[in-house]
Amino acid sequence: MSRRVLSVILVVTLAAVFCVAFQVSSLAATVLKVGATPVPHAEVLRVVQPLLAKQGIELRIIEFTDYVQPNLALASGDLDANYFQHIPYLEQFSADHRLNLTYTAKVHIEPMAVFSAKHKNLADLKRGAQIAIPNDPTNGGRALLLLESAGLIKLASGVGLTATPFDIVSNPLNLRIVELEAAQLPRSLSDVDAAVINGNYALEAGLSVLRDALFIETADSPYVNVLAVRKGDTNPALDKLAEVLASQEVKDFILKTYNGAVVPAF
Template identity: 50%
Template sequence: MKKNILKAVVIGTLLVASLTGCKKEEKASEDKVITVAASATPHAEILEQAKTILAKDGWELKVTEFSDYVQPNSVVESGEFDANYFQHIPYLEQFNKDQKTHLVNAGGIHYEPFGIYPGTKKDLSELVKGDVIAVPNDTTNEARALLLLQDNGIITLKDGVGLEATVKDIVDNPYEIKFQELEGAQVSRVVSEVAFVVLNGNYALEAGFSVAKDAVAYEASDSEAAKTYVNVIAVKEGNEDNEGIKKLVEVLKSDEIKKFIEETYDGAVIPFED
């Protein structure tokens, strides 16, 4: 009887140790997972390239694509995802202000020159009174679109409005342009209905546009605007120094990823140098 009891104790101890070991191993595995919410192009594509590099160091990168500009921030704020990769800093700051969220920049990865692309017309010289131009309707991207139009002599904005500019801040509109304000992902879908569309880089790519070949006008790569709108890895405040996040940013800023960006996007996406 004593031998049987002893045997049972030993087996039970080994079983507990085994299960504990499994749990520790499972937790270690879970700790090496990074979840990121991203726009499809180019963000998710760039992240796909990072997966292999991260895997070499034992990290699993899980990427989920979103087609809007709200959910990726919401799921990071809630803790459902570790990070997102789809937005520039002015949009992040405005979102925090409007939505009372607590998201921060964990690292700048690339920027995308904003461009004016042809719709029913191919050159800005073809504009006539009453033409329609489609622009994004979120605060910072609409301002960026309007500033680009101003730089190209289409409109004049009120002095000092900067990144707060809306169509209400237009003080001179010699062509009497009408603006169709749409959610960012929808702008490219009206190219056959308006004279021009103004797009940020990822939506231009998704629409099949090339910055170098198709843009009527775009922000210069060395412009202050391009640097201001660097796309970042965003996380909830307090998580920016997490091991997985730091490793993700390190890989996305690596020479391998820079080379991929430069060879893939024809100037529509440019690696950001700190």
Template identity: 50%
Template structure:
């Protein structure tokens, strides 16, 4: 993966919940279905991914001949496992750096559609109101997921809190921190735990979806905020490589890139907590 530096602006048991609005399809052929309504079983993080998909299901899918069976996952591992094993037709929860890392590490035969939305990464604190007040030796909570850990470190670099060794095309980790004048102490944590353990850190850098699920607003509650401009971390729909041209999946991606979905995103998250990527 090529390193990308952004300006300022997981391995746990998953809890899987099929959304109540989903039911049996009129056509039980799945993503490769034949005539009639085509059902697509798609895994997603609860916020905002499943919410965006539910809007598509409620407002757009039927006219396109689709029915979405939305399955929620609260971790970042199982949606790809389920897709690889054929339990899902698609998933919608990840960005390109994470996708590429998982494909390389686990040998998945996946492909993906273009980015749909961006959840700005941000840093939060229960103990300080200004990043300038971050104490020497402060505890910094960061994800234990390498691709997103690099994203967290980028925020600290842009705030002039640390520098990083040149890692070439590899994503840096906390082991690559070079200058650290405040002697900050990095604590790797499962990303979904960070919002719930905010009081344990002087600063916690949190994935956008987990922040939203934890009641945090990236725009109004954060001390450091990633910019959406030229952001390489847009989330997209991933599929098995052989299904990239499946007509139903292509239709779904077209709906996710429609003017209606863009309006839904900007209306539901008017402060920029979630940004359209198209």
């Protein structure tokens, strides 16, 4: 075989290898790794998986059971986005940990509510009753604001979402506030008189906001759950993800599946 023929074969072979490598690289660029808590966030993401697949985007869902690691993993580049938190929590966590994160799609609201395994009404609470709330800053403040709305406590003027138990200025029943990791709150119901539980953890525990809650956040709650991304990330696949998260298919799924415990925000 002549050198010329060998050269042609070599060029063709290299071109084929390059083409395959380019195709593999292109496919890899369409993979999105998104962190989410199991309910309802991962469930919603599974609805959008086939919608993204039609556009050539593979959505890989990485499930987390806490409120800390998803943001750290996003900031480090281990994730392309996450979907588990509301805007105040994202902003507070980013500031506290000096993370360069932002959000795109506003997807849904999960009303926070008071649950109890020992009482049927808030009026049944006795003096010194133990009330468990989330121990992270924004959700803890949100829980205290809910207890204030329920008439159980009064907070110092203007503290808002930054409220802590030290900001309680009136506590007629001398309620004892117990701060726990948000994910542990449903399991605490047998140990405390009541707990203020985030919607996603209530759902995971089989609790119904409409059936089981003693007191619920109003429908105008500002705590919209969002798709979080790194600031400056221009990946067009993230834009596609934001679009499908605000689709009619997602809205219909939320309304049909969660019976008021999760409310579309679009």
